[in-house]
Amino acid sequence: MSVAVVGAAEAGLGEAPPGTTPAELMGQASLAALAEAGLTTDDVDGLFASSTQLPWASINLGEELGIAPRVSDSTMLGGASPVAHLAHARAAILAGACEVALIAYGSTQRSVGRANASPQEVDRYEAPYRPVLPITAYALAASRHMHEFGTTPEQLAWVAVSARRWAQRTPGAWSTKPLTVQDVLDAPRVCDPLGVKDCCLVTDGGGALVVVAEARARALAAEGAPPPVHLLGVAEAHRHRHVSSMPDLVRTAAADSGARAYAMAGVGPADVQCAQLYDAFTITPILFAEDLGLCAKGEGGAFFEGGRTGPDGDGLPVNTNGGGLSYAHAGMNGLQLLVEGVRQVRAGRDVALVHANGGVFSAQATAILGSAATA
Structure with a gap:
């Protein structure tokens, strides 16, 4: 049961x-x-x-x-x-x-x-550097991923562009103006390598x-x-609170929550028909796609490149309402991801993966939703 x-x-x-x-x-x-x-x-x-x-x-x-x-x-x-x-x-x-x-x-x-809505808890070891949180911490992860795997600014930009294309097809989405890779690259930098268009809505x-x-x-x-x-599988995990204590900037506890959720559901990454991946910044879906097994570690940039996850792409549909980058991001976006996952199953997808993130890759939670055919 x-x-x-x-x-x-x-x-x-x-x-x-x-x-x-x-x-x-x-x-x-x-x-x-x-x-x-x-x-x-x-x-x-x-x-x-x-x-x-x-x-x-x-x-x-x-x-x-x-x-x-x-x-x-x-x-x-x-x-x-x-x-x-x-x-x-x-x-x-x-x-x-x-x-x-x-x-x-x-x-x-x-x-x-x-x-006023989201006061920051600053770690005492990070405080002397006056980080602009949370973007400074996410920029660290993006920089590390670029260094370790050769991920490019253009690949990061494709995450935002694909989200916008989904939002343009979603009634009630907040941001629906056309967006190109060049628009993302030309946007003012907030914390290198992340610019304004790499950041979620407020x-x-x-x-x-x-x-x-x-x-x-x-x-x-x-x-x-x-x-x-139907809730086929669900799990949560965390390894750190502050980014300065994160064991590895490009490997998250999503690997733990995802593995447990898949095991409970009796399905694997190949069975997933759409994914709602927390996109506070363009780097986050890249890491989560990797850690959840939707692509190999280091291949997250290529997973999104060219609009493959967008409505006209040839890859796995990701953030099918536009996500936090274009649909809505009300501070903590996990509930909106779940609602969209429910809608996708109702629309005919048999397995929808929903993954949410808290803090700076601090807390991870994965749910796998399914239709009657997979229950």
């Missing part, structure tokens, strides 16, 4: 109405996801939520929706939190601790300013998933809910 997603929704993506709070965005997305599943707040007995603006996020969500849950989890793993919450919700449901799990996220970082937004046991998911579908999106 496993679990399935029966409701998925987003709220306030881009720029939320003035005065909107992160808890309200979580609540709006939650109500939409519950309605899609044919459920109400009275059915929910498990709350899982995170936000840099709300240290007690699941408690805030319960207050917002008037829910007194049996299980409450505000575990903070940065952008990896929602995927980790999916693992925790699965465990709680299978253990009988709850029956209907609501996973939510909300951020108003664009409205209130990123510095948007508001919320999202939510409703998760239940597979038997209940099938019953809800019989009553009019969408077909269940």
Whole structure:
């Protein structure tokens, strides 16, 4: 027995109405996801939520929706939190601790300013160098990858260009203007080798998933809910907190979470039909594609080069709504990746990989979603 997603929704993506709070965005997305599943707040007995603006996020969500849950989890793993919450919700449901799990996220970082929404925790050994976090740390990884494997600025740029091409086909995407490799290369540098167009968007937004046991998911579908999106495998991992303690700048704990998720799902990289890879910067999907086995270590640049992962490419579709680089990036993007993974399975893909990242390659979480054919 496993679990399935029966409701998925987003709220306030881009720029939320003035005065909107992160808890309200979580609540709006939650109500939409519950309605899609044919459920109400009275059915929910498990709350899982995170936000840099709300240290007690699941408690805030319960207050917002008037829910007194049996299980409450505000575990903070940065952008990896929602995927980790999916693992925790699965465990709680299978253990009988709850029956209907609501996973939510909300951020108003664009409205209130990123510095106010996401205060940085600076390591005391890094502080004397006055790093501009997080981009300084990600630039270190990009530079190392270029040095070790010959990755080029043009290959980094293709990550952004491919994302933009997907966004141009996605209703509600924040950035849809045409973007070329040369545009990315000509953009002002922020921290070499990364420029403005190598960096994710700064948007508001919320999202939510409703998760239940597979038997209940099938019953809800019989009553009019969408077909269940099955959780085939899920795992989390971390090896460091600050980049100065990262064992290897171009090898992440995604290799650990990915291996465990594949093993649980009984599938491998060759079975994946689309991938939603956390793209806070253009270097991150390159590393994750490698560490998740979608290509060999060192071949991530070539994996994206030429638009192979874009809508007209001949490779694996990646970040099919435009990702954090062009669709939306509300501070921590794990929930939006999950929603898109759900949508892709509903659209006919049998195996969708979702991978989220927290901190500077600090926390990793991988989920493999599937259709009835793969459950």
